[in-house]
Each structure stands twice: as C-alpha cells, then as structure tokens.
C-alpha cells in the first residue's frame with residue numbers, strides 16, 4: 151500500500167512513519183528541508199507540501215492508497231483539512247486515518263482519582279476545549295457511509311524515543327522549585343502508550359481496520375504522584391504536592407488545566423478484539439527509572 155503521512159516529521163508521526171516504512175511505501179509530507187531530511191532518515195520518501203496548500207495536499211493524497219493524518223494543528227484547520235481530504239476520497243474505497251487524542255474525554259480532577267475509564271464506543275461528556283476535535287472524529291467516522299475506509303485512532307499520552315510529556319513537565323518543576331511536583335494528591339492519571347506500540351496499532355489499522363471504527367491504544371496507567379516519585383528517584387530530589395494556584399505559577403495555565411490536572415483514562419477492547427493489538431512495552435515506571443525518558447523531544 152502507498153501511504154501518505156501528514157505530520158510525518160512530528161513526534162507521533164515519526165514513530166508511525168519509521169514503523170510503516172518497514173512494510174509499506176510511505177510518503178511523508180514535508181513543509182521544510184529539515185522535515186524532509188528527517189522523513190528520509192526514517193526510511194520514507196519526503197514529498198514537499200503543507201496543510202496550508204490544500205490543492206497540493208489533495209494531489210499527494212490522490213496519488214496514495216491511504217492517508218494517515220497526524221499533524222499538530224489548530225482544531226478549525228484540522229477540521230477543514232480532514233473534511234476536504236475525506237471529500238476527495240469519497241467513493242474511492244481508499245483508507246483515511248484521523249489521529250485524535252483522549253483529551254476529548256478528559257475530566258479535570260486536580261489530583262483526585264476518577265474511576266471513569268472509557269472504551270472506544272462508550273459515551274462521555276466531551277471536554278469543552280475539544281468540541282471541534284470530537285466533531286472531526288464524528289465526521290471521519292461518518293465518511294465510511296460515503297465510500298471511504300475512514301478510521302479514527304484516539305491515542306492516550308504517548309512516550310518513546312527518549313521522551314515523555316509528563317516527565318518533561320515534572321522536570322520543569324524540579325528546575326523551578328527543586329522538587330518533583332504533582333497537583334493535589336496526584337492520584338489522577340492519563341492512560342499511556344509507548345510510541346512503538348502505537349505505531350503497530352496504525353499498521354494493524356491499515357491492514358484490517360474496519361470502516362467507521364474508532365480505536366483506542368491503552369498501554370498502561372501510572373498516576374502523576376508515582377510518575378513524580380520515579381523522576382525524583384532518578385534525579386535525587388524530593389517530591390512535593392502543589393495547589394492548583396502554585397501549579398499555575400510553575401507551569402502556567404495550560405499544563406495544569408489540560409494535562410497534569412486531568413484524569414483521562416481509556417481502555418482498548420475494540421483494538422484488541424478487532425485488530426489483535428497487544429501492547430508490548432507497558433512499564434513506563436521502569437523506563438523512567440532506567441533513565442530512558444526525559445523532557446526533550448528528538449523531533
């Protein structure tokens with residue numbers, strides 16, 4: 151299969167590109183020379199373009215059998231671009247994979263545990279900040295009625311290639327306060343997945359994903375306090391609980407409100423049942439303790 155990857159040079163896109171390049175002919179959309187070099191180093195063929203040049207993008211998509219959409223865009227641009235790509239694939243039977251994220255089902259608990267955990271097709275109240283993204287998920291799934299093999303992948307927090315987003319945030323707190331900080335009791339968590347396991351899910355989706363399906367990718371769970379304890383052990387510092395007000399001082403508003411203060415728990419029964427997906431790297435605590443993960447992205 152000839153696969154176009156939009157966002158191939160990004161953190162998630164790089165992992166997916168590298169993995170798919172083993173089994174497919176992969177074209178990676180590159181909007182700069184630097185991104186083109188990165189994509190070539192992953193074993194894919196860079197094609198020049200940008201989401202901002204829609205006609206060019208549609209041309210690249212038309213030349214492929216499948217498009218995997220994994221860039222980081224503002225939600226409005228994401229929605230209009232995905233909608234245009236889906237229209238261009240109508241009636242072709244081609245594959246389109248939209249990457250969402252479990253932020254859509256997140257709830258702010260500011261350190262408290264939540265027992266709510268969601269399988270792919272469970273009902274939930276959409277985060278008010280991600281209503282447009284949820285709408286893009288629904289538009290993608292509906293395109294399956296229109297002759298597109300359209301699928302949504304909704305990953306949780308992703309770690310790999312030396313990087314873990316929450317470890318990066320905790321290291322910021324070490325730099326600023328001398329302690330590895332978590333909010334409140336630190337019992338909240340984002341379900342996580344390793345980048346390699348997520349990349350394998352995309353391969354399985356291309357291979358046998360069902361039109362109109364949505365797939366989760368739950369690798370494991372570790373609450374924020376335990377994450378902070380792992381970071382503290384590696385860096386020889388103490389942990390500390392902070393109030394939401396202090397969290398804003400350390401991280402600004404975005405991180406406490408959108409990730410560190412949120413519970414986003416997901417399960418993947420459909421991915422396991424329908425695709426045979428089975429994550430291999432689930433022990434993120436050990437990866438941190440082994441010094442494998444820090445706050446810096448390679449891409």
Ligand SMILES: NC(=O)c1ccc[n+]([C@@H]2O[C@H](COP(=O)([O-])OP(=O)(O)OC[C@H]3O[C@@H](n4cnc5c(N)ncnc54)[C@H](OP(=O)(O)O)[C@@H]3O)[C@@H](O)[C@H]2O)c1
Nearest residue numbers: 157158159160161162185200201220221222251305307308
């Ligand atoms: N990281 C996570 O833990 C996580 C978890 C769940 C869901 N997701 C979702 O996964 C997606 C990718 O996230 P990420 O962390 O990989 O982001 P990232 O590392 O920031 O990568 C962004 C990618 O988007 C490309 N891009 C940005 N603007 C573009 C444009 N106008 N035209 C074409 N390409 C453009 C970038 O290209 P350049 O290299 O040229 O800048 C890069 O390839 C997002 O939708 C995100 O919500 C991520």
